[in-house]
Each structure stands twice: as structure tokens, then as C-alpha cells.
Amino acid sequence: MPHFFATTPRGLENVLNQELHDLGIKKTKIGVAGVGFESNWEGCYKANLCLVSASRVLYPVLDFPAYEPEQIYHNVLKHDWTKYIKPNQTIAMDSSVRDSKIKDLRIVALKAKDAVVDQFREKFNKRPDVDADNPQLPISLRLAKNICTVSLDTSGGSLHARGYRDRGAPAPLKENLAAALIKMTGWDEKSPLLDPMCGSGTFCIEAAMMALKKRPGIYRKRFAFQNWLTYQKEKFEELVKTALSEELDDVPFRIYGFDNDPRAIAASKANSENAETIIATLFKRQDLSQLEPPAESGVMVVNPPYGERMGDIKALLPLYEELGQVIHGPLKNWKCFVLSSEPEFIKALGGRPKVRHRVFNGAIQCEFVGF
Numbered sequence: 143m144p145h146f147f148a149t150t151p152r153g154l155e156n157v158l159n160q161e162l163h164d165l166g167i168k169k170t171k172i173g174v175a176g177v178g179f180e181s182n183w184e185g186c187y188k189a190n191l192c193l194v195s196a197s198r199v200l201y202p203v204l205d206f207p208a209y210e211p212e213q214i215y216h217n218v219l220k221h222d223w224t225k226y227i228k229p230n231q232t233i234a235m236d237s238s239v240r241d242s243k244i245k246d247l248r249i250v251a252l253k254a255k256d257a258v259v260d261q262f263r264e265k266f267n268k269r270p271d272v273d274a275d276n277p278q279l280p281i282s283l284r285l286a287k288n289i290c291t292v293s294l295d296t297s298g299g300s301l302h303a304r305g306y307r308d309r310g311a312p313a314p315l316k317e318n319l320a321a322a323l324i325k326m327t328g329w330d331e332k333s334p335l336l337d338p339m340c341g342s343g344t345f346c347i348e349a350a351m352m353a354l355k356k357r358p359g360i361y362r363k364r365f366a367f368q369n370w371l372t373y374q375k376e377k378f379e380e381l382v383k384t385a386l387s388e389e390l391d392d393v394p395f396r397i398y399g400f401d402n403d404p405r406a407i408a409a410s411k412a413n414s415e416n417a418e419t420i421i422a423t424l425f426k427r428q429d430l431s432q433l434e435p436p437a438e439s440g441v442m443v444v445n446p447p448y449g450e451r452m453g454d455i456k457a458l459l460p461l462y463e464e465l466g467q468v469i470h471g472p473l474k475n476w477k478c479f480v481l482s483s484e485p486e487f488i489k490a491l492g493g494r495p496k497v498r499h500r501v502f503n504g505a506i507q508c509e510f511v512g513f
């Protein structure tokens with residue numbers, strides 16, 4: 143049975159593991175920034191199509207010690223790369239290096255690329271070209287503590303980029319991070335969800351997708367595995383057909399997004415139209431200070447502005463105090479969750495959070511707290 147490794151931002155591994163189990167993939171192993179799993183290729187297709195918290199699904203094919211560049215060349219040559227693509231297709235290497243004797247990630251990529259193209263040249267007298275932007279066979283190389291792991295990237299481009307967001311507002315969350323945070327709130331997908339500072343609408347759209355049973359991969363034009371000679375087209379098409387048949391036309395509650403910036407509201411609406419979730423979402427220009435919560439309570443989730451410069455933190459404290467008053471006042475019957483990078487902001491919310499999770503928003507370490 144093949145082994146795969148689904149990656150996710152650090153702090154979200156448990157969410158991803160639960161998602162895999164919910165898909166019926168039970169043989170999993172939680173790692174750092176990802177979860178390993180054992181399944182047939184159909185499971186890999188399903189993971190790419192359905193996981194909301196994953197960034198990529200990798201298929202590791204080799205791991206070996208590498209202290210010298212030539213070891214990379216010789217070991218990569220041991221795998222048969224010609225079984226995935228034809229020589230007229232394209233490849234690209236994505237490499238990273240950590241705590242190793244070889245320091246230069248470009249050397250790692252170069253040696254691996256040389257091995258792959260030499261293998262094709264030997265067999266076909268023709269070699270695949272490199273296409274850094276849109277490779278048909280993306281190869282991932284991770285050199286950590288002198289151990290090199292080589293994987294095929296079955297996704298091809300990060301899964302967070304669903305494709306519905308063409309209008310951004312400042313500082314949008316990655317879609318898979320927003321979706322994973324919603325999962326962490328324990329929202330039942332049957333009651334209202336509210337983001338009072340919604341920006342480009344990411345929380346609202348991801349929540350609406352969950353409620354309407356829209357699988358995130360449905361929006362995607364192509365996954366890398368669809369370019370390979372090993373692609374089981376009928377199996378994937380069957381999964382897509384099933385996913386589409388499970389989608390709902392509407393839900394008996396609404397997902398609310400407010401923001402005081404009209405451009406943010408325009409972006410949220412446009413993005414929700416693109417995602418075909420507009421039926422379930424309601425966006426309105428409203429300042430936090432004017433917040434009138436919907437009658438039926440549910441989950442509030444928000445990623446307020448965060449300061450990028452030192453002075454910003456002080457200037458933003460009153461906004462967090464106001465948010466705290468909303469949480470402990472009009473929203474006191476709601477489950478409220480806030481993502482923040484600064485302990486001072488969390489303190490300004492007042493009260494004692496019932497739950498605290500450490501998560502990473504890109505390189506920024508954040509806390510996701512719940513009241």
C-alpha cells in the first residue's frame with residue numbers, strides 16, 4: 143500500500159489527522175507540519191479533492207543520507223522517474239535544507255534535476271524540460287539533518303489556493319488555515335457563523351463551503367497527479383461525480399461577514415460569488431462598535447488587524463478591548479474565537495480564554511483562543 147504525507151501549517155496537524163479519518167483513511171501518523179497516511183491512490187485523490195486543512199499531498203519515494211552533493215545525484219538515479227511522465231513533459235525541483243552539511247538548496251535541486259534528466263536521456267535520448275511555474279511532475283526535496291527525502295508533489299501547487307479568491311483585502315488568511323481554524327472551533331455546520339472583521343471573506347466562504355458540502359478541490363483546474371502515466375482517470379472522475387452529487391443548494395441558516403471597509407465587503411461578495419457560496423453568506427458594511435448579532439447564536443471567529451510595526455500594537459489595543467466587550471457582551475451566548483499574534487492583544491480582550499491553541503500564520507506564531 144503506498145504511503146503519502148499531507149502537509150499543513152504547524153499547529154494544525156490534529157485537524158488534518160481528523161479530516162483523514164473522516165475520509166475513511168485510518169492508517170495515519172501525525173508528524174511535524176503534516177500527517178503521514180497509508181492508502182491506495184484513490185485515497186490520495188480523495189485527500190487532494192476533499193481535505194480543507196492540507197497544503198499539499200506528497201508521495202515520498204526515496205530517503206537517504208546525503209553529506210556530499212554527489213550522493214544526491216546517485217541516489218535520485220536509483221528511482222525510475224520514467225514511469226510517471228513522457229520525456230516531452232516537464233519537471234521542477236522544490237528544495238529545502240536544514241541542519242545539514244550541504245547548505246545550498248540550489249545544489250540539492252541541481253543534482254536531483256541532473257539525475258532525473260540523465261535517466262530520461264539514457265532511456266529515450268530525450269529529456270524533460272524544467273518548468274518552474276507549472277511543472278507536470280513537481281519533485282520535492284527536503285534535506286534535514288543530512289537525510290534527504292524525495293517526494294512527488296501529487297497536488298502541484300499549494301491546495302490553499304482554491305481559486306475563488308481573485309480580489310484580496312489586506313492580510314488575507316490562507317484558505318486552508320482559515321478552514322482548519324473553523325474546524326478547531328467545533329462549529330456544527332448547522333448554526334450561524336459570524337466574522338465581524340471579515341476582510342476578503344475567507345472564514346465566511348470556507349464555512350459556507352463546509353455547510354454546502356462543497357469540496358475545496360472542486361474549484362481546482364488540475365492536480366499534478368492528473369499529468370502522470372499512472373493516473374487512474376475513471377477513479378478520480380468518479381470521486382468528483384460523488385462530491386458534486388453531495389453538494390447542497392442551500393442551508394437553513396446564514397454565515398455573516400461584517401467589515402467597516404467597503405472594499406473588503408466588495409471583495410468578500412465577489413469571492414463568495416466565485417466560490418458559489420453566496421447563497422449561504424451575508425456580507426454587510428458594519429463597524430465593530432455597531433455590531434448587532436443575529437438572533438440565533440452560533441460561532442464567532444475573527445482575525446483582527448495585527449500590528450506589523452512596534453507602534454501599531456499600542457494603537458490597536460483599543461480595538462481589541464472593544465472586541466472583548468463585544469465577546470463578553472452582545473456575543474456572550476456565542477462561542478467566540480480570536481486569532482492573534484500578540485499576547486498583549488489577547489490580554490486586552492479581557493476574561494480568561496477557555497481554549498488556547500498555538501498555530502502558525504505563515505512564519506508568524508499566533509494563538510487561537512476561544513471564549
Ligand SMILES: C[S@@+](CC[C@H](N)C(=O)[O-])C[C@H]1O[C@@H](n2cnc3c(N)ncnc32)[C@H](O)[C@@H]1O
Nearest residue numbers: 314315339340341342344401402403429430447
Ligand atoms: C486582518 S484583516 C482580516 C482578514 C480576513 N480574515 C481575510 O482572510 O481576508 C482585518 C480586517 O478588519 C477590518 N477592521 C478593522 N477595524 C474594524 C472595525 N472597527 N470594525 C470592523 N472591521 C474592522 C479591516 O478593514 C480588515 O479588513
